[in-house]
Amino acid sequence: MLNVIQLLPDSIANQIAAGEVVQRPASVVKELLENSVDAKAKSIQVIIREAGRNLIQIIDDGMGMTETDARMSFERHATSKIRSSDDLFRIKTMGFRGEALASIAAVAQVEMRTRRAEEELGTLIRIEGSDIKAQESISCLPGTNLLIKNLFFNVPARRNFLKSNSVEMRHVIDEFQRVALANPEVAFSLFHNDQEIYNLPAGKLSRRIIDMFGKSYREQLNQCEEQTPYVTVRGFIGKPESAKKARNEQFFFVNNRYIKHNYLHHAVIGAYEGTLPEGSHPFYVLFIDIDPSHIDINIHPTKTEIKFDDERSVYAIMMAAVRKAVGVYNLAPSLDFDSDVNFLSGGRGAKPAALPGEGADAGPKPITPSWMSGTSSPAPRQEPKAEKPTPLRNDTLDKAAGRSFDMPARKSDVPPKPSVNNWQALFEGVTDKASVPGPANQTAADWLGPAPTSTPTPAAPAPVSAPEPPAEPIRIASRANKIDDAIPDVMDDEAIVQIQNRYLLAPVKSGMMLIDQRRAYERILYDQFHASLTRRNGSSQQLLFPKTITLSPVDFQLALDLRDELTSLGFQFDELGHHTFIIRGVPTQTTDEKEEELFANLLAQLREDTGRLKLDRQESMARSLARRSAQRHATRLSAPERRALVDQLFASTNPSYTPGGESVMTVLSLDKIAGLFALK
Template identity: 35%
Template sequence: MSKKVVKLDKLTINKIAAGEVIERPASVVKELVENSIDAQSSKITINIQEGGKKSVEVIDDGIGMESTDARLSINRHTTSKINNADDLFSIHSLGFRGEALASIVSVAQVEIITKTEESDLGIHLVIEGGEIVSDKQASAPKGTRISVKNLFFNVPVRRKFLKTTSTEINHITEYVTKLALANPSISFTLTHNGKDILTAPKGDLIAQITAIFGENIARACLPINKKENEYSVTGFITKPEFSRKSKDYLYIFVNGRSVTNKVISEAVSRGYGTAVPHNRYPIIFLYFDLPPNEVDVNVHPTKKEIRFSNEAKVYALIETAIRESLERSGLKLFETVIETRHKPTTLTSVGTKSHESEKKKLPVSISPRERPDYKIVKSKEQRIDKFLPTKDKNIELQEEGFERKKSIRILGIIKDTYIVAETQEGLFLCDQHAAHEKINYEKYIKQIKKKSVSIQQLLAPISVTLKPSEFEIIESIEENLKTFGFEIEVFGKNEILIRSIPSIMGVTIEFNVAKDMIDIFKTNVSEIKEKLDLEDLGFVKEIISIFAC
């Protein structure tokens, strides 16, 4: 028997809609802060409790709302940003769909206090599950304060899938960072459980970058500024040597809106060319402005996705702007290779008299470019571990089946990297770097299993300035990292000291390696915190790889 078609009630409709707009506490922060920006605020304060799961409070000094508008704003498809369908082709505000507040009040306990400059008193609304339970006048300053408590209190399935407090506050912090960068004329303050997490005072863009990311990145910034008709790209990029292992430092804004866009990302990559290695990403703060009717921001309820009417023009302008900025800084891109750096070599009759006679015929004075790129091993029988770094020569090789490979005929070493040898099976090529990495990995895993990781105290601790979202992550796993031999100490606001590393990784580390370590840690938080099988810990392999010879 078929079921009858019924019309859903208002609360159910809003709960379904909330599933698209409100995914987590960071979604609440996004929607409320964007409303504050659209309300012409000059100061915005965000107070978070327990990663936003307990409460999210946003306070601004914007234009506020009249009592009638405040009551109407909690209904779906009510907005002050647009009036009709034609306005969708010329959107100048961050919000416009009229869904945010309706979605929030349907799945949380919400309190709104707002007042305009012209009003003597403000209005105080209390809403639970989409219904107004209290409506009264209140004394309040100009602006709006919205408090959202117990998110998903009436949708327990959604609440169950919220992540840990540290994960949720990380998402919130990163989004507030993007909003602050997009609006340097507004002062932003973010607190978590009463502690200041991010403070971005009102000023120019470079001042915001300094406040959020520290002076090192601010000093490394190179300006970009290029305009073509009504299209313009401005902001800052950094030289390739400041590239990171993660994409977290790609900040892209289109008409003041933080976006993730494949066209722009590919244009940035093309602009840097081969200067940035594969799987590394530059630090950029890129602002692209174009006529509102040439970009569609109404693709998805979260407004993260956008479409351009002329993608080729966008791509070309951004690529050219980045390349020109790098070239002005003295960096030569796409250099033409006149000839190969190393001439090909042939290993024939190694160790024979004929080779010795050929060797004697070589000129007495050989230029570095003409010198052979391989070493001749005179002894016929050598243990392969003899050619690994000195500290690993005495490693006991106990793997099954390796016994017959302990003695092999070494033919030579190419470019101080590859060992060429002959075995019973045929030609054997060994990458010393990979071999060293494998040996260190196995030694490190054994130490972790025995809970006896050998630690090397750094004579000069490495100081690393983190952006606020990174700082929250690293601070949350500080104790967990000790299990793996890393001692990290919080040192001032958004700054840490790396005091020790596993001794298997050496006696010191470079600053760039320290940054890569941070990127690896923050992208593998769950692995570091949870007790997984050691063989499944991908981050251990990543760490070993950056310390290998």
């Protein structure tokens, strides 16, 4: 029988290793930047062309290499940092496996110039696909200059798997940011297609964060530091109000090495407990200094995952450090013992402005029910000096009653609104209004039951109240044409009730339908935005005063790449200086939001969705903007708005599910409702 096992040639073995080390241009940038940092460079320059496909150049002023070391650096597993197996547990440098240059040279055209400061001449080496083409002595500056040309030129299948230039460049910038944050004492600069992206001078960590993310971070940085014999935690955390929905500004470094660790992220979020909105993530840059013997960094090819020998202790120390920083800088809400909790007013004891006819020091007073006033009957309504109710008290009672009745818009047409100083007056107002037949009782009927069937007297018709304008432009579509047979039809003669500004409850033939209000808006807005992107006819609301916004280099580049799609949605913006846009218009469906936050959060959501989902640009953008805009619709809706929402939901392409696959509605059958009342 013939022998079938044989050793692979070095060129093929190097390409297999490159599959683990070199996944995309960002992987090359990461490995070469770490090598420059290990060489004790004080200034590192990165030059990129076509997102790294054509050229990646790293120039540093580090120690440089001799001619022999320069040649040996391209051999597999050639390193100056490991001498024995015990050294694997004492590693404090970045590149220690000796695979980076060999793997890169196997799939690219590499040219290296290097010289030590004490030597007169340097060394030039050219390699293509692991084959050495030239090696000679040249005159060059001290340090190392590496050029990586035509990445994956000899592996076209791998090159075809690369994403668009905008996506690949975002990965490059992410790797650059991580190395630059870990080494603030080193000056870094980044250029893409001859355009400067970053120019970061050497300095403190706080200066590096502000230079990298913008001046707006100056006000939200708070120092975090905790020292123990086992581990030291240091760095900066952000304020809760600056937290974002997208999780892309959280950085952990263990012994100056960037890592991803969900367990430690959970510790940080736990320290912010009670201060963060649901689904938000705070900004933080945290460094963990620990004895290398307590960690294992050799468990993943990219070295972004590590193991601690005692994760629980690190978790507890991390949470304590962040919680201490949150408390020291008063980031958490605190109790105010000076305010009177018996008053309905908020605002920590501040008194509102006095109403006309009241004293200057008059403020809101507690509501006293009639059963506490010492009399068994309510006070007569024709009392000569009845106290004028404050707006605060009226609003509070209206909210408690769920706004059971609406008053006509013009006060000159109808008697004044009845007093709601106490609960008797509240019920008298409902009773009086419910007794009036005709259109004036329409809103009360929506909440209290079916409308009366009696015909109003033609001699004295009741005035019709003008309905409130909808919160957003809503196109009312006919449900009769597009409702799927599987979706139960809402009975037209029954009311649609809103529950806690979050759900809509409507009786149907088979029982009761419960609709998630936010998800319904997400489905409706998604259809509108997707149609605008497909037809490229999105309507735009022009701003009276254009807004200026400064973005990070990643988001700025993303906005330029997606300019056509953003314009189709209704955004209108122009470049204004370095990483700055001026916003002149926004989509009409989002006019109630802050334009700067809407634009920035949309770009952040797009970055997150692009890396997590395999979607095209239009699909990803429509989903992101619909999800972002639907958050603001957790508000009280009037009866016309509730009806319009249901109509437009059933007219959408898929009323039952959001674009992300979440259920929009559920039907409680009569049997299921009866089962809720069954004896147990």
